Amino acid sequence: MGYASKSPWVIHYDASSCNGCDIEVLAALCPGFDVERFGIINTGNPKHADIFLVTGSVNERNISVVKQIYDQMVEPKVVVACGICACTGGIFHDCYNVIGGVDKAIPVDVYAPGCAVRPEAIIDAVVQAIGILEEKSKALKESKKGA
Amino acid sequence: MGKKSIIPFGPQHPVLPEPIHLDLVVEDEVVLEATPQIGFIHRGLERLVQTKDYNQFIYVAERICGICAFGHSMGYAETIERLMGVEIPKRAEYLRVIWHELSRVHSHILWLGLAADAFGHEALFMHCWRLRERVLDLFEKTTGGRVIFSVVKVGGVQRDIDKATLDEFIHVLDGIKDEYEQICNAFLNEPSVYNRTAGIGVIPKADALDLSMVGPFARASAVNYDVRMLGNGAYGDLSDFQPILSENCDCYARMEVRAAEVPQSIEIIRELAAKIPDGEISVPVKGAPAIDSEACNVLEQPRGECYYFAKGNGTKYLDRMRMRTPTSQNIAGMAVALKGCDVADVNMIVLTIDPCISCTER
Numbered sequence: 001m002g003y004a005s006k007s008p009w010v011i012h013y014d015a016s017s018c019n020g021c022d023i024e025v026l027a028a029l030c031p032g033f034d035v036e037r038f039g040i041i042n043t044g045n046p047k048h049a050d051i052f053l054v055t056g057s058v059n060e061r062n063i064s065v066v067k068q069i070y071d072q073m074v075e076p077k078v079v080v081a082c083g084i085c086a087c088t089g090g091i092f093h094d095c096y097n098v099i100g101g102v103d104k105a106i107p108v109d110v111y112a113p114g115c116a117v118r119p120e121a122i123i124d125a126v127v128q129a130i131g132i133l134e135e136k137s138k139a140l141k142e143s144k145k146g147a
Numbered sequence: 148m149g150k151k152s153i154i155p156f157g158p159q160h161p162v163l164p165e166p167i168h169l170d171l172v173v174e175d176e177v178v179l180e181a182t183p184q185i186g187f188i189h190r191g192l193e194r195l196v197q198t199k200d201y202n203q204f205i206y207v208a209e210r211i212c213g214i215c216a217f218g219h220s221m222g223y224a225e226t227i228e229r230l231m232g233v234e235i236p237k238r239a240e241y242l243r244v245i246w247h248e249l250s251r252v253h254s255h256i257l258w259l260g261l262a263a264d265a266f267g268h269e270a271l272f273m274h275c276w277r278l279r280e281r282v283l284d285l286f287e288k289t290t291g292g293r294v295i296f297s298v299v300k301v302g303g304v305q306r307d308i309d310k311a312t313l314d315e316f317i318h319v320l321d322g323i324k325d326e327y328e329q330i331c332n333a334f335l336n337e338p339s340v341y342n343r344t345a346g347i348g349v350i351p352k353a354d355a356l357d358l359s360m361v362g363p364f365a366r367a368s369a370v371n372y373d374v375r376m377l378g379n380g381a382y383g384d385l386s387d388f389q390p391i392l393s394e395n396c397d398c399y400a401r402m403e404v405r406a407a408e409v410p411q412s413i414e415i416i417r418e419l420a421a422k423i424p425d426g427e428i429s430v431p432v433k434g435a436p437a438i439d440s441e442a443c444n445v446l447e448q449p450r451g452e453c454y455y456f457a458k459g460n461g462t463k464y465l466d467r468m469r470m471r472t473p474t475s476q477n478i479a480g481m482a483v484a485l486k487g488c489d490v491a492d493v494n495m496i497v498l499t500i501d502p503c504i505s506c507t508e509r
Contacts, residue, residue: 020213
């Protein structure tokens with residue numbers, strides 16, 4: 001990936017994480033790790049966001065919320081599963097209320113494992129996500145040309 | 148008078164790192180009633196005691212909450228030690244309390260940052276979180292983890308801290324003191340912050356007692372209760388401990404209390420680091436809890452009193468493990484504080500109880 005054509009904005013949602021990954025996502029956005037230098041800004045509005053950072057596994061109560069946020073995001077969009085719970089369910093995979101990783105609810109593009117996920121891993125995953133975002137936006141443009 | 152309407156708040160909301168849903172019944176920008184709905188993070192981890200033995204469960208207990216991770220592993224280990232009648236070495240008790248107080252420092256600085264974000268002071272939020280990284284570096288150096296440490300085990304602790312590293316603790320904590328005072332100055336003396344928080348979300352002392360609020364949220368309403376003053380473990384060796392109280396009962400008082408608790412924790416770490424005895428850091432724990440044995444334990448988490456209960460059944464698997472976490476106590480207080488406030492103050496009040504939803508719902 002040479003350069004990104006736009007500054008990707010992220011939205012963060014805590015599905016059923018223990019908080020550990022959430023504070024690491026926030027820590028990545030703060031001066032210690034400072035992903036803002038890549039133009040990444042945290043937004044609260046799904047309609048403004050390009051990258052969806054989900055932490056924690058999905059359960060019966062929040063699966064609809066995760067789907068709704070994903071549906072509200074505008075194409076092209078990329079989903080990053082942050083932490084092992086979001087990837088597979090992690091240590092809680094056999095709890096009665098846990099359905100599994102986020103990919104049970106929405107398509108996931110990048111997996112960032114770790115318990116808790118380290119900010120370096122989040123940055124790495126987001127940089128990968130930016131590459132996928134570029135490809136998706138190119139494909140979207142091509143398909144519009146054809147129409 | 149306007150018409151009543153309902154505004155949904157959450158579960159996905161910019162001010163909340165964690166999902167909670169509030170139905171706010173609003174009339175003319177004034178909140179008449181707030182009904183919390185929870186369950187977005189419920190995993191059902193208490194039931195995992197049936198499939199994980201009491202040594203394995205400590206890793207689950209630690210993941211109840213990523214902010215008070217150390218507190219939960221320490222509270223769980225103490226409960227099991229009480230259940231099985233294990234006495235741990237003095238040095239392990241001291242090390243646990245030192246790490247626990249350090250996690251209080253990081254939790255309160257994290258909260259101050261989130262509070263600043265809630266009243267719209269983003270620069271202050273960034274400053275707090277930058278300062279917090281220095282505390283996390285100490286954790287990383289001594290345990291290997293930044294938020295989940297896995298350093299407590301039933302019967303003691305996994306790792307020792309040598310004298311030079313303890314001195315470094317003091318050195319780093321002294322180093323952040325100056326910056327911390329500057330940040331507190333912005334929180335406590337700046338008129339824009341004062342006007343945003345003073346007189347907002349008032350809960351008088353009588354109500355705080357009725358609602359059995361705990362932690363800094365209750366202490367800001369002048370409730371003189373802090374589990375640390377009971378002197379469990381190494382807290383009993385402190386020369387003096389006085390809970391920090393405030394009489395104002397509003398959002399400003401809650402900031403005041405938490406801001407003052409950080410230097411208090413640093414003093415505790417300093418005192419214990421000077422007094423720490425030499426010796427073993429763990430004892431081997433063998434066997435299983437007896438049939439129908441029961442034990443309970445209380446611990447002062449950064450958010451308040453946390454109660455643990457365990458019941459054995461003669462096998463390595465516990466019969467029941469139950470925690471009552473501080474936020475589940477405080478949610479009732481929050482709903483009362485929200486009554487009659489402005490819509491614009493809702494996020495400030497929700498944040499001042501320092502909600503930890505993943506503790507509450509488990």
